Amino acid sequence: MDEGLRERKxxxxxxRIADMAMGLFMARGFxxxxxxxxxxxxxxxxxxxxxxxxxxxxxxxxxxxxxxxxPAEVVRERATGESVIAALRRDFLxxxxxxxxxxxxxxxxxxxxxxVSDSPALTSAMLQMHMERERALAEALMxxxxxxxxDLRPWLVATQVLNTTRVLTAHAARRxxxxxxxxxxxPDIREQAEIAFGLLERGVGDYGARSGAxxxxxxxxxxxxxxxxx
Amino acid sequence: MDEGLRERKxxxxxxRIADMAMGLFMARGFxxxxxxxxxxxxxxxxxxxxxxxxxxxxxxxxxxxxxxxxPAEVVRERATGESVIAALRRDFLxxxxxxxxxxxxxxxxxxxxxxVSDSPALTSAMLQMHMERERALAEALMxxxxxxxxDLRPWLVATQVLNTTRVLTAHAARRxxxxxxxxxxxPDIREQAEIAFGLLERGVGDYGARSGAxxxxxxxxxxxxxxxxx
DNA sequence: TCCAAAATTAGAGTAGATGAAAATTTGGTG
DNA sequence: CACCAAATTTTCATCTACTCTAATTTTGGA
Numbered sequence: 479m480d481e482g483l484r485e486r487k488x489x490x491x492x493x494r495i496a497d498m499a500m501g502l503f504m505a506r507g508f509x510x511x512x513x514x515x516x517x518x519x520x521x522x523x524x525x526x527x528x529x530x531x532x533x534x535x536x537x538x539x540x541x542x543x544x545x546x547x548x549p550a551e552v553v554r555e556r557a558t559g560e561s562v563i564a565a566l567r568r569d570f571l572x573x574x575x576x577x578x579x580x581x582x583x584x585x586x587x588x589x590x591x592x593x594v595s596d597s598p599a600l601t602s603a604m605l606q607m608h609m610e611r612e613r614a615l616a617e618a619l620m621x622x623x624x625x626x627x628x629d630l631r632p633w634l635v636a637t638q639v640l641n642t643t644r645v646l647t648a649h650a651a652r653r654x655x656x657x658x659x660x661x662x663x664x665p666d667i668r669e670q671a672e673i674a675f676g677l678l679e680r681g682v683g684d685y686g687a688r689s690g691a692x693x694x695x696x697x698x699x700x701x702x703x704x705x706x707x708x
Numbered sequence: 709m710d711e712g713l714r715e716r717k718x719x720x721x722x723x724r725i726a727d728m729a730m731g732l733f734m735a736r737g738f739x740x741x742x743x744x745x746x747x748x749x750x751x752x753x754x755x756x757x758x759x760x761x762x763x764x765x766x767x768x769x770x771x772x773x774x775x776x777x778x779p780a781e782v783v784r785e786r787a788t789g790e791s792v793i794a795a796l797r798r799d800f801l802x803x804x805x806x807x808x809x810x811x812x813x814x815x816x817x818x819x820x821x822x823x824v825s826d827s828p829a830l831t832s833a834m835l836q837m838h839m840e841r842e843r844a845l846a847e848a849l850m851x852x853x854x855x856x857x858x859d860l861r862p863w864l865v866a867t868q869v870l871n872t873t874r875v876l877t878a879h880a881a882r883r884x885x886x887x888x889x890x891x892x893x894x895p896d897i898r899e900q901a902e903i904a905f906g907l908l909e910r911g912v913g914d915y916g917a918r919s920g921a922x923x924x925x926x927x928x929x930x931x932x933x934x935x936x937x938x
Numbered sequence: 939t940c941c942a943a944a945a946t947t948a949g950a951g952t953a954g955a956t957g958a959a960a961a962t963t964t965g966g967t968g
Numbered sequence: 969c970a971c972c973a974a975a976t977t978t979t980c981a982t983c984t985a986c987t988c989t990a991a992t993t994t995t996g997g998a
Contacts, residue, residue: 484944484995491945512984523947528986605835630879630900634907637871645863670860677864681911714964714975721976742953753978758955 492530495520499537504589508538508597535603538593545580546611549640550618562619566639567675570646574668577660582647588654595655608644612636642674722760725750729767734819738768738827765833768823775810776841779870780848792849796869797905800876804898807890812877818884825885838874842866872904 498519502511513534517524531537549566556565573581582591594600612633619625619632646667653663728749732741743764747754761767779796786795803811812821824830842863849855849862876897883893 487995488945513986514984524986525948526946529946532986534985602832602836605839606832609835628879628896630875630904631907633875633879634872634904637875638868638907641867641871642864645860645867649858649860649863666858674860674864677861677868677911679911681907681909717964718976743955744953754954755956755979756977759977762955764954 491520491522491526495522495527495530496537496540503538503593508593508600513537533603535599538600539603539607543607546607547614548580549611549643550614553615553618553622561679562622562635563639563675563679566643567671570643570671570675571668574664574671577664581643582651588651591651592655595651608640612640615640638678642678646671646674721750721752721756725752725757725760726767726770733768733823738823738830743767763833765829768830769833769837773837776837777844778810779841779873780844783845783848783852792852792865793869793905793909796873797901800873800901800905801898804894804901807894811873812881818881821881822885825881838870842870845870868908872908876901876904 495516499511499516502516502519513527514524516537517527520527527537531540536543549569552565552569553562556562560568570581572578573583577583577585579587584590594604613636616632616636619636620627620629623632625632649670650663650667653666654660725746729741729746732746732749743757744754746767747757750757757767761770766773779799782795782799783792786792790798800811802808803813807813807815809817814820824834843866846862846866849866850857850859853862855862879900880893880897883896884890
């Protein structure tokens, strides 16, 4: 009773389309595959494809769309006394250790990333998804802090933390795509993550301040200065 | 000798196309105007339009594309002893005072913003431009700090500061679009900008940390705590 | 068995974009 | 001035994503 034959067939059809699409995309790149080809491969009409997926990009993003709301969830479920940054850092480092795909650390994340970076359309779609994540996180932060609508801090914190993880993820992806071994990448990313979240928590400070002396090369000033909390 | 007749005509044609396009977009919205209409209005063929502008979006962004590199320039030309954040804050506040369009504070920026927010295609194009700005700023920061390619701090700082200004600008635009008077918006934005750049410089800290007491509402802790520098 | 709703398909059309080959315009030269 | 070669524009043809409407088929249940 839970799911009639009709519902099941629909789900199967949708899945078949998505699978065939992904297969073709992997083999030949997103832009080099037409929706018509996907339809043929899935043995349906083009209209049926667009019936299940609003755009061609959705064929690719289908699953990853579920990750969209996750940072917001992490914040909502954080422990008492845990700061927003602490919660998100914990989540990020956990994903790093377990090589979870929610931050692009999964095993096949490199081909995924290459597919995206090779296609302007997909890149654009990923950006939109990123904005959606920001919005969701900002809303969660507004709830969490009871901020009034004109307080921009939820939006600022949301964009800062999500762009931080985005930069970290992108860097990891770049190195994975270059064929580097995860045994080397993982620890490096962790190190960079500590720095990155440090910048977030304790601020950028006088990063890049020009002084007479040559302390510019790797400013240890702000990033490394532990001046508050924990 | 500086500019032959040929060059001048090209420039004029390009300008005529862009002007006609902008006029139509303003009047009827970006998505409701076809390239064919723009071509007819400018009295050229569709292919000529695409000869001058790679995409329809470029018809709209033409000029604003020049703003793309500006934050990077500001950093490159900052004074000795001035930190990156300080330089960009100075530039931002200056634009705020003078209502300069480079941060969307110009007089017609609201219609511009409305046009963008009403069109998914334009919104997407703006996001791409934002990423390009980030890349340019990150490169400038890499130069400025002599960072090696695997140091992510330039990228982190770049994305944080540019997204900060983006949030501030977006908020101003929203209120301008709502018809609010600049006399009210301007000072508010300045106030929010102080908070925002403060978060950047001194860090998010334990923003949103849940404690037993009810100090969550507007956490004065991190944002307001002057714990380092200047 | 048959009906009504749901799912799929067919068909026509729009818009952005690309490519190549004609046609026109332009700058310079004999 | 006449003419050539290069640059510019136009014309024409084509592709692809996507939309809409009207058949057509499939399905669940009476």
